[in-house]
Amino acid sequence: MVLAVDVGNTRIKSAVFEGNTLLESFVFQKTDLEKSIQNILNKFKNTTYLVVASVSDVEKQAFLSFEKVVKIHFVSHSDVFPFVNCYETPQTLGIDRMVLAAGATLQYPNQNRLVIDAGTCVTFDFIDENNRYLGGAISPGLRLRYESMHNFTAKLPLLTLENPKDFIGKSTSESMHSGVVNGLVYEIDGFIDDFKVQYSKFIIILTGGDADFLAKRLKNTIFANSNFLLESLNQTFQYKIKND
């Protein structure tokens, strides 16, 4: 069994896999890391590997106490990946984006793929049918948009995510909900439309904490898979074991 752990900038997501089957998934805060991992390992005693992909400042140290019971692998830029990395600064490419690109490459062979991860930031990643990772885009995620408008203005309140009533906001809060939610929906649909101009066919994978909320609002029909990063992490690790 593999315990896959995705350390994002907002939360930690993890799941236990038996082969390719996800047995159970968990979400927790960084402050609960050690306690939560311990609980998972107590429940799934046959776990042999702990595989970590982190884009956050959580220290490796926090995991090392588990070395007595499991083998630990921290996914890094020097691992083997199933795609050719064409990013001009490969060493600064987020590990989460590399894992997503690997998962898309392995799960959807021989086709163009666009991966959208709506987390703290929204990331767009494109891997073409020749398995070349081309790059994409990074922009603020939904919660970050609400927080930054509040933090960098004098008059805007801190709101929590809400469905906009209409695209025409008739109050401060309605205007902010429309700007944040409709703005991101237009952005995602706009990017997809731009890709459609250059690539006649590609599959789209939408994941991240806001994937379900966004999927039903997009003009383009996209099915969200909130577990795509964890599934990809498990697959990236299996690929590494086979190809190292």
Ligand SMILES: Nc1ncnc2c1ncn2[C@@H]1O[C@H](COP(=O)(O)OP(=O)(O)O)[C@@H](O)[C@H]1O
């Ligand atoms: N309980 C929650 N705590 C924080 N964010 C949440 C929660 N539930 C949903 N979200 C949404 O998830 C987004 C963060 O996604 P997530 O995938 O957890 O980020 P990351 O991978 O960067 O840690 C936020 O924009 C927020 O709107």
Ligand SMILES: CC(C)(COP(=O)(O)O)[C@@H](O)C(=O)NCCC(=O)O
């Ligand atoms: C863009 C990100 C902050 C996204 O992180 P997340 O929203 O998943 O927490 C992360 O992938 C990152 O730190 N990337 C490094 C820069 C790059 O990918 O080019």
Ligand SMILES: [K+]
């Ligand atoms: K992201």
